[in-house]
Amino acid sequence: MDKQIPLDEVIAGLQDKYPEQLAVVEGSLQPAVRVKTEVFLKVMQDLKNEYGLDFLADLTAVDLGDEGFRGITHVMSWRPYRMLRVEVDTPRNQPRIPSLVDLWPAADVQEREAYDMFGIVYDGHPKLTRILLSDNFEGYPLRKDFQVASKR
Amino acid sequence: MSLAEDKFLRTEELTLNLGPQHPSTHGVYRxxxxxxxxxxxxMENVIGYLxxxxxxxxxxxxxxxxxxxPDRLDYASGMLNELGYVQAVEKLMGVEVPERAEYIRIIMAELQRMASHMVMLGSYALDLGGYTPWMYFFRDREKILDLFEMVSGGRMTLNYMRIGGVADDLPPEFLPRLKQFMAEMPASFEEYDNIVTGNEIFIARTKGVGVFKADQALAYGVTGPNLRAAGVDYDLRKAAPYGIYDRFEFDIPVFENGDCFDRFVIRIEEMKQSLRIIEQAIAALPDGPVKAKVPRVIKPPQGEVYHQIEGSKGCLGYYVVSDGSNKPYRLHIHGPSFINVGALPEMCMDLVLQDVIATIASIDFILGEVDR
Structure with a gap:
């Protein structure tokens, strides 16, 4: 596949393909798209296989408060250097995001970390267990409503 | 009939705990x-002790x-960690860093890269049972730490970078000492070759051991020297130059076997390139301020940024989300060591136990960055 496509054309191509489920994040410092959960995996597949953004740079999440959580994935290509942020929102009471482990084994530990810290369930992850905290730890510390022991 | 097929012999899989206190696990890794x-x-990683x-x-x-x-993340490369963080915040705020500060940052970053590689090289030989090389690498690293002490007062926890520049200008005795250090390094490189890389036992223990091929490495997100040892010339200093890296002439050392030996030697080669960069930076070092005029209270505008630099162990990324207040709403640190450790089970599959020790040490992870 043509790996030389500039990033704005990549985004335009994705918008044509997923007009309802994908939006460009306006006013962002770096190129970013926000997708609906149901097409997240498909968009990532396209980015990897069709557009050559085949390196998983980073995977994490942000707590948005009442609006739930936002899964943040940065994919990139090295030559030419392009990087795209893909955001996917998920509700607070039942946070679920499709797992990227099948596309990138690199996602394994990073999804486990996000699960550990935010309690986001990555559907399809082969072994979603706590990675940094102990197995009997209660709560998800990077959630904004988590109270550290000294403040309880 | 082989022994294993003998019906009177029973074979059984054994579960073995390696670490968390074992010295070859470089900290509390199990x-x-x-x-x-x-x-x-x-192989299953158990991390998080730190x-x-x-x-x-x-x-x-x-x-x-x-x-x-950030000094306390990968505590063997504090300058690089700080650099990544302050550059991320600067990117968010749109701060222009003064020229002199940019050059000082390059000098510090490359010195730190060398110091970090020296830790790996020295402790690697130690893990394979050779105590002496450690002394040589740490003798040279000591000189770098002395230089850091001159500028920041600290040796490992430096607190030297600032948003908009660096904390202080170079003291007058810094450059002469740096030049002296650089003049001494070529002789050291020769010593490294003589004592380690040319050593028959060392070669036997590392050549063809723990091979991690390029496509595997990329799929597992492995970056830095470990990736370049497998034949991929990806280096953020060239691919997406941050700071002023585009002004320097240097090569990206690439090896092709992706085994422990290559992962070792590539770090020596990278140190030689770091010296080249430092040499150019000293020659071009301009006069002027070392800190931009930034507000006393740092309040980046609302927004988010992902900034990555080429750390000593791979791509070190900072994802900063600002809500417009004076504290980050969210800060995520993408530590290369964490990713590299994630690839370890795949790397160590089907190796014999002694090669596992060699492989663990060869990917050079620091638990402070793995566990954060």
């Missing part, structure tokens, strides 16, 4: 190995207050 005889048939909740701590600190914390 691996649960499933062994068939001496062969590794399964987890301090850096990302949560950041949310309760102002942007400036957080600067000393």
């Amino acid at each position: 691996a649960i190995l499933t062994l068939d005889g001496e062969y590794v048939k399964g 987890h301090r909740g850096m990302e949560k701590l950041a949310e309760a600190r102002t942007y400036t207050q957080f600067i000393p914390y």
